Amino acid sequence: MSTPPHTVDAFVEAFLRELNVGQGVSLARSSVNDQALALARTVRHHLMARWLEAIATQRRSPVKAVGYLSAEYLLGRQLDNALLATDLLDVVREGLAACGLDLDTLRDAELEPGLGNGGLGRLAACFVDSLATMNVPCIGYGIRYEYGIFRQTFVDGRQVEQPDTWLTLGSPWEFPHPESAQQVDFAGYTETYVDDDGQERCRWVSGWHVVGVPYNYMVPGYRNGRVNTLRLWSARATKEFDLEIFNSGDYADAVRARTFAENITKVLYPEDSTPQGKELRLQQQYFFVACSLADYMFEVLPRDFDMTRLHERIVFQLNDTHPVIAVPEMMRLLVDVRKLSWDDAWAVTQKCFAYTCHTLLPEALEVWPVDLIGRLLPRHLEIIERINAEFLAEVRERFPGDELRVRRMSIISDYPERGVRMAHLATVAATKVNGVAALHSELLRDKVLPDFSEMWPERFTNVTNGVTPRRFLKQANPRLSDLVTEAIGDGWITDLDQLQGLEPLADDAEFRARFRAVKRSNKERLADLLRRRDGYELPVDSMLDVMVKRLHEYKRQSLKLLHVVSVYEQIVSGRVDPASVVPRTVVFGAKAAPGYRMAKETIHAINCVSAVVNDDPAVKGVLSVVFPSNYNVTLAESLIPAADLSEQISLAGKEASGTGNMKLALNGALTIGTDDGANVEIRELVGDDNFFLFGMLEPEVATLAEHYVPSRCYEEDDDLKRAIDLLSSGAFAGGDRTAFEPLVSNLLYEDRFMALADYRSYVDAQSRVDAAYRDPDAWARAAILNVARCGFFSSDRSMRDYIDRIWHTEPAPAGE
Ligand code: 26Q
Numbered sequence: 001m002s003t004p005p006h007t008v009d010a011f012v013e014a015f016l017r018e019l020n021v022g023q024g025v026s027l028a029r030s031s032v033n034d035q036a037l038a039l040a041r042t043v044r045h046h047l048m049a050r051w052l053e054a055i056a057t058q059r060r061s062p063v064k065a066v067g068y069l070s071a072e073y074l075l076g077r078q079l080d081n082a083l084l085a086t087d088l089l090d091v092v093r094e095g096l097a098a099c100g101l102d103l104d105t106l107r108d109a110e111l112e113p114g115l116g117n118g119g120l121g122r123l124a125a126c127f128v129d130s131l132a133t134m135n136v137p138c139i140g141y142g143i144r145y146e147y148g149i150f151r152q153t154f155v156d157g158r159q160v161e162q163p164d165t166w167l168t169l170g171s172p173w174e175f176p177h178p179e180s181a182q183q184v185d186f187a188g189y190t191e192t193y194v195d196d197d198g199q200e201r202c203r204w205v206s207g208w209h210v211v212g213v214p215y216n217y218m219v220p221g222y223r224n225g226r227v228n229t230l231r232l233w234s235a236r237a238t239k240e241f242d243l244e245i246f247n248s249g250d251y252a253d254a255v256r257a258r259t260f261a262e263n264i265t266k267v268l269y270p271e272d273s274t275p276q277g278k279e280l281r282l283q284q285q286y287f288f289v290a291c292s293l294a295d296y297m298f299e300v301l302p303r304d305f306d307m308t309r310l311h312e313r314i315v316f317q318l319n320d321t322h323p324v325i326a327v328p329e330m331m332r333l334l335v336d337v338r339k340l341s342w343d344d345a346w347a348v349t350q351k352c353f354a355y356t357c358h359t360l361l362p363e364a365l366e367v368w369p370v371d372l373i374g375r376l377l378p379r380h381l382e383i384i385e386r387i388n389a390e391f392l393a394e395v396r397e398r399f400p401g402d403e404l405r406v407r408r409m410s411i412i413s414d415y416p417e418r419g420v421r422m423a424h425l426a427t428v429a430a431t432k433v434n435g436v437a438a439l440h441s442e443l444l445r446d447k448v449l450p451d452f453s454e455m456w457p458e459r460f461t462n463v464t465n466g467v468t469p470r471r472f473l474k475q476a477n478p479r480l481s482d483l484v485t486e487a488i489g490d491g492w493i494t495d496l497d498q499l500q501g502l503e504p505l506a507d508d509a510e511f512r513a514r515f516r517a518v519k520r521s522n523k524e525r526l527a528d529l530l531r532r533r534d535g536y537e538l539p540v541d542s543m544l545d546v547m548v549k550r551l552h553e554y555k556r557q558s559l560k561l562l563h564v565v566s567v568y569e570q571i572v573s574g575r576v577d578p579a580s581v582v583p584r585t586v587v588f589g590a591k592a593a594p595g596y597r598m599a600k601e602t603i604h605a606i607n608c609v610s611a612v613v614n615d616d617p618a619v620k621g622v623l624s625v626v627f628p629s630n631y632n633v634t635l636a637e638s639l640i641p642a643a644d645l646s647e648q649i650s651l652a653g654k655e656a657s658g659t660g661n662m663k664l665a666l667n668g669a670l671t672i673g674t675d676d677g678a679n680v681e682i683r684e685l686v687g688d689d690n691f692f693l694f695g696m697l698e699p700e701v702a703t704l705a706e707h708y709v710p711s712r713c714y715e716e717d718d719d720l721k722r723a724i725d726l727l728s729s730g731a732f733a734g735g736d737r738t739a740f741e742p743l744v745s746n747l748l749y750e751d752r753f754m755a756l757a758d759y760r761s762y763v764d765a766q767s768r769v770d771a772a773y774r775d776p777d778a779w780a781r782a783a784i785l786n787v788a789r790c791g792f793f794s795s796d797r798s799m800r801d802y803i804d805r806i807w808h809t810e811p812a813p814a815g816e
Contacts, residue, residue, distance in 0.1 A: 011095035036109035040172035051227035065137040070319035072121030076633030085220035114148035117272035126795040132221035141292035144232035157607030204379035210261040212291035235264035311351035321422035328383040355426035370418035437657035437678040466795035477641035496794035506784040526642040542583035547647035551590035554654040589631030648673035653698035662793035668783040694765035710751035
C-alpha cells in the first residue's frame with residue numbers, strides 16, 4: 001500500500017472514483033453529503049499506508065507504548081485535521097473547485113464527533129494529537145457512543161436537549177473491526193476450585209455478557225507520517241447469546257436482549273461534575289476498560305508474552321477515575337486468567353497505571369455503592385477488598401494506632417452507604433498521581449488526598465494541561481498563523497516556545513496594525529457565521545468579551561451576568577452616559593447538564609437579559625449579549641480567534657485547570673480572571689500588565705467560607721443591589737417578578753461559590769479592561785505578548801512532562 005500522489009489531477013481522479021464507486025452517484029447527481037463522504041474517503045487514503053505501518057510496528061517493536069484510557073474524547077471535526085496533517089489543503093481546494101465544488105461547504109457538512117462533555121474529553125483529544133505529532137506510540141482507548149453530547153436548542157430562552165445523531169450521515173473516519181471483538185462479562189458469582197497443579201483458585205461465573213466491537217480512528221501526527229490509533233468500543237449482543245434465545249423460540253425476547261446489550265454504548269452521560277451512581281454508567285466504564293486491557297494484553301502483545309514484564313511495554317494513563325475499574329480488572333486477568341501469584345500481579349499492576357485527577361469539588365469524586373459493584377462485578381469487588389485489606393495493613397504499620405486515619409484512607413467507605421472511593425483505589429494502584437495545573441496539584445496534595453501524599457509524597461506530581469496548537473491556532477486561526485509564520489517561520493507549529501520570537505514585534509507599530517487587522521477579520525468571519533447560524537448581528541467594532549465553557553455554579557456565569565446587568569442598569573438609569581462606554585459584545589457559550597436546575601435557570605436568565613438588552617435603543621452600539629446555542633468544538637474554532645477578552649472567573653480553588661483559558665490567550669485575547677487553575681500560570685507567564693486579575697485568593701476563600709453571608713454584599717454595594725433588584729424587577733421577563741426567583745434567592749441566601757463576594761473586585765477589574773481597550777494600540781501590544789508568552793501551554797509540552805516524569809516512554813526511533 002502506498003500513499004497517493006500529492007497533485008490536483010490525482011486528487012480529482014481519486015475523488016470522482018470515491019463518489020462513483022464509494023457513494024454510487026455521479027458528480028452531477030451527488031448531494032453535499034455524498035461529496036463530503038467521498039472527500040473524507042479520498043483524504044484518508046493519504047494516511048492509510050502510514051497507519052498500517054504504525055500498527056504493524058507496534059506489534060513488533062519492543063518500545064513502551066502509552067494506553068490512554070478515557071471515557072471521553074471530544075474530537076471535533078476530522079476533515080480539517082486530516083487536511084492539515086497531510087498538507088493537502090491547497091490541492092483539495094483546487095481539485096474541488098475544478099469539479100465546481102466549494103471546500104467550505106463540504107467542511108460544514110461534517111458533524112463533529114462530540115464524544116465528551118468538555119475539558120476532560122477535549123484534553124484527551126489534544127493529548128493523542130500531540131503524541132502522534134511527537135512520534136510516541138499511543139493507543140487511545142474509549143467508548144464509541146452512538147449519541148454524543150446532546151445538541152442544545154433554546155425554546156423561549158430555556159435549554160432543550162436534542163439527541164446528537166452524529167452517525168446518521170455516515171462515518172467515513174471510522175473503521176470497524178468485528179474480527180477483533182472482545183467478550184465482556186457481567187454479574188453472576190465467584191467460586192473457588194482446584195486447578196490442574198493442585199492450587200486453589202478463584203473463578204468468576206458470569207451471569208451475562210456482551211461483546212465489544214472496536215472502531216479504529218486515525219490519529220495523524222502533524223506532517224511526520226506517523227498515524228496512531230484511537231480505538232473506541234461499541235457494545236453488541238453476542239452470537240451465542242442470540243442463538244440461545246432465538247432457539248428458545250422467543251423472538252421478541254431475543255431482540256430485546258440485543259437492545260439491552262447495545263444500550264451500554266448508546267449515549268454519553270451529560271453530567272460532568274455530579275456523577276450519580278447509575279448502573280449503566282458503571283457498565284460503560286467496565287465495558288470499555290475490559291475490552292481495552294484484553295485488547296492490549298492479549299491481542300497487541302504476543303500471545304505468549306511474559307506478563308511479569310507488562311510494565312516494560314505499556315503504561316495505562318487513567319483519565320480521571322472513570323476507567324479505574326481497570327485496576328481490579330488487570331489483577332483479575334493476571335491472577336485468575338494468567339495464573340500469576342497475587343503478589344507478582346500486584347507488583348506489575350502497580351507499575352502499569354498512572355492517575356490524573358481533574359477536579360477539586362468533593363461531589364465530583366466518584367464513589368460506587370458496594371452493593372452495585374458486588375452485583376455487577378462480583379470478582380472485582382473481592383479483588384478491591386483484598387487490595388484494600390493489604391493497603392490498610394500498610395497504613396496501620398506506618399501509623400500505628402491511628403484508626404481515624406485508616407478510616408479516612410480506606411478505599412471502601414462506610415458512610416452514607418458502603419461505597420468504593422475510586423480516587424483512593426486509583427491512588428493506591430498508581431505509580432504517579434497528578435493534578436492538571438500547579439495550583440490544582442498543590443490543593444490535590446494538601447486538601448483532597450493529604451493522607452496519601454503524607455504516606456507517599458513522591459507519588460504526587462503536577463502536569464499542567466495544554467492544548468494542541470495545530471487545531472487551536474494553525475487550523476482555527478489561519479490569518480494569525482500566517483502572520484506569525486511570516487514573522488518567525490513555521491517551527492512554532494510543533495515547537496510552540498518559538499512564539500517567544502514574537503516578543504520584539506509587540507513593539508513594532510506595523511506588526512501591531514497587522515495583528516489588529518487579523519482580529520478584525522476574524523470578527524467579521526464570526527459575524528458571518530452567527531448571522532447564518534443564529535440570526536445575530538455581531539457588531540464587529542466592539543470589544544468581544546467571551547465566556548465559553550460548561551455551565552456550572554463554580555464557573556460563575558452568574559457573575560458575568562451581574563456585570564452585564566450592571567452596565568445596562570447604569571446606562572438606562574441615566575447614571576452613565578452611553579457615549580462614555582466602551583462598546584462591548586458579550587458572548588456566552590455553555591451547555592448545562594440536563595438535570596442541573598440552577599444551571600438551566602442561569603441559561604434562561606442570560607437569554608432573557610440578552611433579548612431585552614439587544615432590543616433596547618438606549619444601549620444600541622454599546623452593549624449586546626449573544627448566546628449562540630450548542631457551543632461545541634466547531635463553534636469554538638470560530639469564536640476563539642475573534643475574542644478580545646477571555647472570561648476565566650471561577651471561584652479560586654475550584655477550577656482544576658481550564659483549557660479554554662489557554663486557547664483564548666494563545667489566540668491573542670487578554671484574560672480577566674481569578675487566581676485559579678492554570679490562570680495562575682498564564683498570569684505568571686504573560687505578566688501582570690497583560691492580565692486582569694481580580695477576586696479572592698484560595699486561602700481567603702477558605703477563611704470567608706466559615707462565615708459568609710452573601711446578602712450582606714448586596715446590602716453594602718449599591719451597584720450590586722441595583723443589578724440584582726433590576727433582575728428581580730421583571731424588566732427582563734415581561735414584567736414577571738418571579739422569573740429569576742430561584743437564581744436570585746440562590747445568590748442572596750446561598751451563593752456557594754461566592755459570586756457576590758467577588759462582585760466589587762470583578763466590576764472594578766472590568767473598568768480597568770475598558771480603560772485599557774480605549775488604547776487599541778496598547779491593547780494589541782498586550783495581546784501580542786499573550787501570544788508570544790503562551791508557548792508553554794502546548795499539549796506537546798504536557799506530553800513531554802508526562803513522558804519525562806510519569807511514563808518514561810520514548811519516541812519510536814525513525815522508521816519504527
Ligand atoms: C462521572 C461519573 C458519572 C457521570 C459523569 C462523570 C463525569 C464526566 C465528565 C465527571 C466529570 C467529567 C468531566 C470533568 C472535566 O471536564 N473536568 C475538567 O477537566 C479539564 C481538563 O483537565 C480541566 O481543565 C477543568 O478545569 C476541569 O473542570
